[in-house]
Amino acid sequence: MLQSLIFDMDGTLFQTDKILELSLDDTFNHLRTLNHLRTLNQWDASTPIDKYREIMGVPLPKVWEALLPTHSYEIRKYTDDYFLKSLVENIRKGKGALYPNVKEVFSYLKENNCSIYIASNGLKEYLQAIVDHYDLNNWVTETFSIQQIQTLDKGELVKTIIKKYDIKYAAVVGDRLSDINAAKDNGLMAVGCNFDFAQADELAQADVVIDDLMELKRIVSNINNSLSV
Known part of the structure; x- marks a missing residue:
C-alpha cells in the first residue's frame, strides 16, 4: 500500500506564477531605488523573470547567485529578505x-x-x-x-x-x-x-x-x- x-x-x-512576477518586480524596483548605496551595483535592466523561470525550483540562495552574479553576498541576502516579505504579503492578500x-x-x-x-x-x-x-x-x-x-x-x-x-x-x-x-x-x-x-x-x-x-x-x-x- x-x-x-x-x-x-x-x-x-x-x-507560484501568480505572485512570482509581481514579487520579483517589486524586489527589483526596490533595488533600483537603492543605487545610492556604495555597496550596491546599479540595477537598471528589466526584471529577470525569464531567467528565474529557467531555474525555478532551486533553493533561493542559488537563485540570487544566478540573478545577481556580480553583487555581494550582503546584497543578495538583503534581496532575499525583501523578496520573501513581498511573497508573503502577496500570499496573505490572496493574490496567489x-x-x-x-x-x-x-x-x-x-x-x-x-x-x-x-x-x-x-x-x-x-x-x-x-x-x-x-x-x-x-x-x-x-x-x-x-x-x-x-x-x-x-x-x-x-x-x-x-x-x-x-x-x-x-x-x-x-x-x-x-x-x-x-x-x-x-x-x-x-x-x-x-x-x-x-x-x-x-x-x-x-x-x-x-x-x-x-x-x-x-x-x-x-x-x-x-x-x-
Missing part, C-alpha cells in the same frame, strides 16, 4: 492560488489512509504563509523546508521525512528534476507534474507524468489495488 505522498510546493501545489483540485485530492488521500507531507526548497516563513492561508494543515502532516538541512539537497530533505515518520512506501510529487531526483535517491516513486514550470527533458525521468492532480486518485488506487491482490 502506498503509505505516503510527499509533495513539492511551488509549481506543484501552489501556483492553489492548483485545481488540491484540496479534493488531499481529502481523498486522507480518506484512504495516505499521509501527506510537503518538501520544498521554499523558506519556512513563505511555506507557512501558504499553509495558513489555505488551511492545508487540515490534511498535511508536516511541511518541511530546505532550511532544515545544511546541504540544500532535496533528496536529503525527503530522507529526513522518511526517517522521522518511518515511511516504507511513498511517492514524491513535483514538477522539477530536483523532485524526481529526490524520489529516486530514496527509492521512491517519482510523479512528475506537467504544470507551469515543468520541462519536458526533466519530466522524462519521472516514473509517471500527470497533467492534473486529480490523476493521483487513479494512480494511488491502482497501486493499492495491485498490492492487495
Whole structure:
C-alpha cells in the first residue's frame, strides 16, 4: 500500500506564477531605488523573470547567485529578505492560488489512509504563509523546508521525512528534476507534474507524468489495488 505522498510546493501545489512576477518586480524596483548605496551595483535592466523561470525550483540562495552574479553576498541576502516579505504579503492578500483540485485530492488521500507531507526548497516563513492561508494543515502532516538541512539537497530533505515518520512506501510529487531526483535517491516513486514550470527533458525521468492532480486518485488506487491482490 502506498503509505505516503510527499509533495513539492511551488509549481506543484501552489501556483507560484501568480505572485512570482509581481514579487520579483517589486524586489527589483526596490533595488533600483537603492543605487545610492556604495555597496550596491546599479540595477537598471528589466526584471529577470525569464531567467528565474529557467531555474525555478532551486533553493533561493542559488537563485540570487544566478540573478545577481556580480553583487555581494550582503546584497543578495538583503534581496532575499525583501523578496520573501513581498511573497508573503502577496500570499496573505490572496493574490496567489492553489492548483485545481488540491484540496479534493488531499481529502481523498486522507480518506484512504495516505499521509501527506510537503518538501520544498521554499523558506519556512513563505511555506507557512501558504499553509495558513489555505488551511492545508487540515490534511498535511508536516511541511518541511530546505532550511532544515545544511546541504540544500532535496533528496536529503525527503530522507529526513522518511526517517522521522518511518515511511516504507511513498511517492514524491513535483514538477522539477530536483523532485524526481529526490524520489529516486530514496527509492521512491517519482510523479512528475506537467504544470507551469515543468520541462519536458526533466519530466522524462519521472516514473509517471500527470497533467492534473486529480490523476493521483487513479494512480494511488491502482497501486493499492495491485498490492492487495
